[in-house]
Amino acid sequence: MTDKQIDSYHHFHPNHFQNKRVEEEFNTWLASLNRLQISAVSFLTGTLYVIYSLLDHYVAPPQMVPMMTTIHLYLIAPVLFLISLLSFSKKLPELAVTLLLLAPIGASVGNLVIVANVDNPATYLTELYLILFWTFTVSGLRLMQATLSAFSTFTVVFITTFFLFPLPQELFIMHFFWMFSAFSFGLLGAYLLERSNKRVFLNHDQLERLAVTDKLTELFNRTRLDEILQNELDRSQRFGHAFGIVVLDIDHFKNVNDNYGHQVGDAVLVSIAELIKEHLRSTDKAVRWGGEEFIIIYLETNTDELLTLAEELRQKIENHTFEKVGDVTASFGVTLYNNGDTIASIIKRADSALYAAKEKGRNRIEFI
Template sequence: MQKILQHILPFELPKGFPDEATYRLYKKWDEPARQVQISAITFLTALLYIIFSLLDKSWASDQVQVLMLRLNLFVTAPILLTISFLAYKKRFYTIVVPALALFPVFSMLSHAYIAGQLGNYFPFVTEGYLAVFWIFVVSGMTFRHALASASMASSILLVSGFYVMSDLDIYTMHVFWIFCSFSFGCLGALMFDRSRKAVFMSQQELHHLAVTDELTGAFNRNHLKSVLAQEMARDIRYDKTFGLLIIDIDHFKNINDTFGHAVGDDVLRKTAQILSASIRSNDTLVRWGGEEFVVIAIEVNETTLKHLCEKLRHKIEDDGFGAVDKVTVSIGATLFRKDDTRDALLSRADKALYQAKNKGRNITVSV
């Protein structure tokens, strides 16, 4: 369906996410806003149903008015208020959207039954057209749920109208207005869905730029602060020790002076690629500045930390760097201690790095 619509519509439809992780991030970002919208809209809709029930409806018999009153006050409004309350509670979100999608189906079945009891159904039929548009644009459902719900609601309106409306011209107009409400609603929902995903992807890009080093693609100092705060809190709470490595490219100034800054940039990029490919997926690589990188290695002890340092050092030493041929690094490493501040942890690793450099470079010092 999306491929067909893409040929018809003058704008680009929302595309799928590049990977499952991005989709999960979008859902996490999208759900709170939808919760607020669903909670507010269902509460307002319940209120409007109550007001409608209390209005004088001279076009309906007393028996039908009593039926409307009871149905709206004791069934429709309570269902909507329940959904509104559940939407307000985060833990119930997974059941709220399906429940909200089913509500218009029940509402349109009620609408069809009441319309069949009316001698003059014209003042009442508008509710059905509004309901379809409400599902798509106002309700806060995801597009998939809205499409399914609106399709079922529209089908009920079409079938019930066929039996209620004896005049073919009137039924033809009925079909036309359902088509209008469905098409406008669907288009509005698509545009809304597209704008939400575009805003999310823009925020993701901005966040990526804010925490990523442009040259190497590694994280930058801004991200290091948040990761350190997170790991320090995790270590204190769950006793999950982590280590911090500061890695310095040996004689990097000589590389720039001999081969030029363009080659120096290539060395930085290649070093970042090797380090990124050699650490675990849960570890974090940061460009600390200049020719220095930081690795935060989670859930390590003194032995595994030293093993990781040596693994990274040998990976760099054994790889080729084009015109430079051989590049080596010095590494200073330390484990987090419960009484450490961020500055104390970084300072201890930095002192270990200077010891490694003073001992001749291309070695690891762990303290």
């Protein structure tokens, strides 16, 4: 999928899709991927802070070691380990993300406390640049979340090093430059990563849809039929909900192909599919079963409603004027779920009803 096609899914805001359903599916997909990333990165970062606290004993002034150990070992590292643990919790994922948003700010505040109390602050300022880059690129936060966290960190650091604990002018200038550079590169990296994730998702989503969609009619194909029916069988057996299926076959479709050609025949199939789509309720599913046969699965229905729906569609097809062909009709086999049905048994029953409709003159409905 090209950048132009990806942009067609977006609002002007780079963090959203124009299609709400696509956006929700992307958010769910990305959250499942980020869960492992957040857990692994938080655990690794917590471990590095533990190592950092050990290094403090060798590089820090002796009088600073207790405070630095408290910040690195007893405050920052435990929070990161907690985030790692919470990221896999089904009940508390929002808490993990909230803590992840706050962690860079907290780590920066801890660093600034150290910087304000040492004679050589440049040794410790580099942690701030890494925190900004970490927030954008590996933390697992979404683009807007990472931007909010990093901008808050940047603001806190700027105010502190300019107003509260001023650095020497030349050090502050270079410090600000590297802060700005880390923020800029991090933001660009996060933006490109977000776009890359969207491209991967849309390509993956497109491939999945192609795998279960009939190319000509854009209805579900036979591969998807078994999954739909099995889901409804399981649901009906568990909750006692009835569903019905309708098998419809275009009458004398071979004559259409023979007299008008296969291109016109394909156009008829597409028109039938469009009529079916217009007819479906929001919960119903339609499948091109093969050739000129279609299957419709009507959910939450009963015999009377099922027959009414089938009759409405039969009349819709009968009254439609098809280009070049004119009138086209279809025969319908209808059945309702029975306790103990399997995919094979319910389709066989509907197919038998369709055979009966054809035997009795076509352009009619038979129920078994």
